[in-house]
Amino acid sequence: QKEVEQNSGPLSVPEGAIASLNCTYSDRGSQSFFWYRQYSGKSPELIMSIYSNGDKEDGRFTAQLNKASQYVSLLIRDSQPSDSATYLCAVNNNQGGKLIFGQGTELSVKP
């Protein structure tokens, strides 16, 4: 079992729809959770961080964390073609600067 798992996709949604990206992790001791976006040929950029159970909203993005189920998700409302990218889930299980990444989910937003 991989430490952090994501559906590889591609996930295709029409413009204006809600995109739902999911991530599960295996280490119950994990403390911090991050969503990064990576455009093709570019480096990852942070979208959201979440540390406690529940929802965290930032503009069109909502991160959801359920530690009991070891599950973290990212919702993108009113998806735009510019949101087309690979979304990486990263987990830190209290090991300083060590992030463990999922394989990433490729999102395609069709106009």
Next chain:
Amino acid sequence: KAGVTQTPRYLIKTRGQQVTLSCSPISGHRSVSWYQQTPGQGLQFLFEYFSETQRNKGNFPGRFSGRQFSNSRSEMNVSTLELGDSALYLCASSLDSISTDTQYFGPGTRLTVL
């Protein structure tokens, strides 16, 4: 503030050679982490340096090493290059070495081993 910078951006080497990559963190950041990204394995943690000390190490062979200087700049070295070392090498900086810190990535160094 200027972002994380990495040099060089592109490198082509041949098998058996060694390479040194450089990373300058965001001003004030003391932790630098290095990652390898390949299409097959994704983003994998190499090591983290904080206050000139290696704090964490990933599951890579000893050919991969690094160091950090007093100004927080970091270098990583790969000796005896193999074809499988072809990858995008990313460094990320954060304020401190705590799990809740956000890591900010540099543009990466694309290494091609022929």
